[in-house]
Amino acid sequence: MGDIIRPGKVPMRLAIEVIGTAPIERLDVLHGANVVQTARPFTAADLGRRVRVTWQGAEYRAAAARPCGREN
């Protein structure tokens, strides 16, 4: 991927195929910062005794490092 297009009023159809190195938990399509579509390669019938707890994110964005030898 990676491109710039001027579609006008013509819908853009994106055909996505993913092959992972581990089972795929989810695929999210984003428009800017917003998740607009999520797909998973399994259904509710596949779920059972396994429960996953995950955590993510950061407290703040670190400031850019100063160049070497610069005081400010």
Add this chain to the structure above:
Amino acid sequence: MWQGKLTLTGNRFARFAPVNFLNPERKVEETSAGTALAWTSVTTGNLAGIDLWLETSQRGTLTLDTNVVSGEVDLATLADDTVVFDGGGLGRLISVYRPPEQDWSRRLAVDHVVTFPGGADLPVYVRVTQSDGHQAWSSPIYLIA
């Protein structure tokens, strides 16, 4: 930095496994056999977690207590949804959900159709999350006027 512990009441886990714990100095410790775990972890754009294999699928309460955010999950009502606890900051959150019990497909095909609404440029891109916690992001396709 995350300092957390979880406690299971009304149920037990038969086993557990860390997810995306890459720093050998930070581990998950079983503080009470089958019912409690504790950990320290750092996330800076990545995610980490723990898998539990419950003795009984739909029973008990999972209590999460971390230095960022805490909460409880009723496992009797947790189905194919995700319970999220928002921890503020830059997308800090805890998620609780059920993945399949065994490994599953490594292939997925999706169609997505988007019509440019006009106005500001619209970047369209894809994020893939694997069961091992690894993520891949595509480059965006910018739709512009």
